[in-house]
Amino acid sequence: MKLNILLEHIEKKVSDIIQHIDIEGISTNSSSIHPNDLFVAIPGYRVDGHNFIEHALEAGASAIVGEKDLKGLSVPYIQVSNSRLALAKIACQFYGNPSEKKSIIGITGTNGKTTTSFMLKYILEASGRSCSLFGTVMNTVNGQASPSINTTPDALELQKQLAMSKDEFIIMEVSSHGLSQYRVAGVEFDYCLFTNLDHDHLDYHRDMEEYFSVKASLFNQLKPNGKAIINHYNSWGRELTDYLTSKGYKMYILGDESHHDLRIDKFKSDVSTLIFEKNQGFELNLKMLGEHNILNASMAFLTARKIGLPSNKIIQALEMFPGVPGRFEMLQHPNGATIVIDYAHTADALYHCLRMAREQGANRIFHIFGFRGNRDVEKRRGMVNVSKEISDVSILTLDDLNEVPYDEMVRALYELDQEAYVIPDRTLAIKMVLERVNEGDWVFITGKGAEAYQQKFQLPTASDKETVQYLFSSN
Template identity: 50%
Template structure:
């Protein structure tokens, strides 16, 4: 594509557009190491590195033109803009032929439940005969092919390329608050937007819950089509606030909650080895029997049901699809221990997500509840005490361990974990820094009727090197299951 034509997509962001040597642009990149001959390099002022420092490297690698925010003189065409992040999204969209326009787009945002709701909704669409791509935390699924996920919401250039590659009619996207704040979805408009909830998270980035909420709300205020539907969970105050904002804008809202005024009204949710959920819609009562437990999964199913209704899918198809849905990797993933205990791997990393998990175990008759989890270095430390308090209040014992240190000194993290366990742990907790050793100890000591939750990472791979050569919580459990040396001596004794 000619540079002059491409630049038109972001001309209002240009400080000025100089006379352009009309080169042919063969690709777009924000990483100078990925530049090839004829590429356009966009310099982004990042949080760790400034892309402007890599302009010369990009030119040496063959960049035909540069976009950036600083005033510089270069040997190749350079266009200065006021916001290179927004420019990157708009230029990528233009370069790939505005691919969002060829799909029906569903965006899902919120603190918890995005992944499970997206997988549920994709399953419903597939059962209804639609092809559907999915972009989220666990994987990017394009044309039925699974690709490894790099971010919950990919960077704008990768996002536009994935949309261009997709031949599916629908695309479901998990939309993170970081993606919204960093203009990754600039220029994209959703046919359906789903709000799951808002909980204490990412305040290291957003600083206050109000800022966090405003960022999440921007998906609906700026990126929902004028005739699009907003599906909103009103089980928390933030969902009610979002609904009020959207009503002022006279937008189409479809609400889920426990009030008679909600479009989808939640009735009884019965938790056993499966979950039975009662829904009321248009004066009709429906019962959903999910194949996996969890109060939170009942809420996710209700949101998926509501979204499918706005698309026009029939009740019978939705219910049959939800009842045949088998779950999501790393979301309440259950493993049976040889002694009769139950191990659960879950992504839960906020207070309410942890509470939902542990509450589900109580409802399922757990005789003893153990919890293994840690905190990532460099992330929001203000939520940690709340999670430890919640775990101590609902479990019989817990182990604090390492997650991803992200450059934080291990001794510093151990000291913090020990202080948290001592101050908030009610005498129930201890620290084992090696995550694989912590899981192994829980496995060796597990007894019949015990539930052991390993939370915080779900399907994510470890960044740290641990004693046992497993690369994820799932892989660690599978390693223990295959270990024939495991002894059942004393482990089969039930809890009295």
């Protein structure tokens, strides 16, 4: 593709004539540059791509895009104000703006993105529609699954995968990091979902208002006839509705008032849920327990209805939905205790998980959880408070250290709560609890979900589920 065509939609300063330069590929990694490629220099958090421009030139790059005011390069240099945004627009142009040709569903919010996306995929596929999925647990394109590195892939990889997809629908979890780093810039959405907002990522965003503003920016990328699906059971959803109303967007509301498009009549985990689409009621029996999963299912239901699927088919699919790896994944202890592995990592998410066990009549609730190093420390106290309020026993343990020294992270756990058990080795914390529980007890292991451990623990296991299964098999 001609370089001048690639650059049509970006504001730029150009150091040379570019009309006749052919670009055969794009990369942000100088080690993967081939002759006639375009190298985009991204100023990262640990590494600055501008420092690798010479390496890219040696590898045969035909042109360079970057933010710094550079002169004297042997190839055209295109200076932009934001390399990440420029990359997204260039990638979109290079791959032919694939989102125009697909039905794209974007899901944002603090909690529930993954479960809602898996539910929607299951509903659509049960109705004979093919789906690609991009999210925290995995990416799936044309029926082929691959591990996920980020909740939202980088802009170049995302546009490439969208162009490769032959699926009718694309379902995408959209994180606040993905939005603020322009990973989805240029993607046009047919449906945008807002699940909720809770205290999270305030190590990255200045405050909740900024966090909300970034999440809300997704809806600016709706297609002209695009639809917004919003959860009003969360106060930030109501604030989003006010914001979108001022912009004239078409909205569909999950809420508790009769005029809302969908409302939930019962929020009990142990009985059928009644959901009302206007005045028509539907009984729903989910395999996944918890109020939060009722909300996730209702968001999926409302979206599928707006896509045009019949209500009875959606209910059938939801009642058959097998669940998501690491999302309220239930295992049965040989002695009758119930173990739940969940990704919950905010106070609100923990509240819904633990309260559900109380509603189910748990004898005792044991809660094993930790915190990731170099992440939002302000939310930790709220999580501990919720755990102590609902659980009988809270055990603080290590999550990912993320380069924080081991001793520093352990000290932080002790400082959070002088009364809580602290067992730094995550596998030994699980072992201790599983040796003490009885029939009727519930054990929650939260924070990691299906993710692999990043550091070595004493037991030869790589995830929470693997640790539980290893301990079962050892007895």
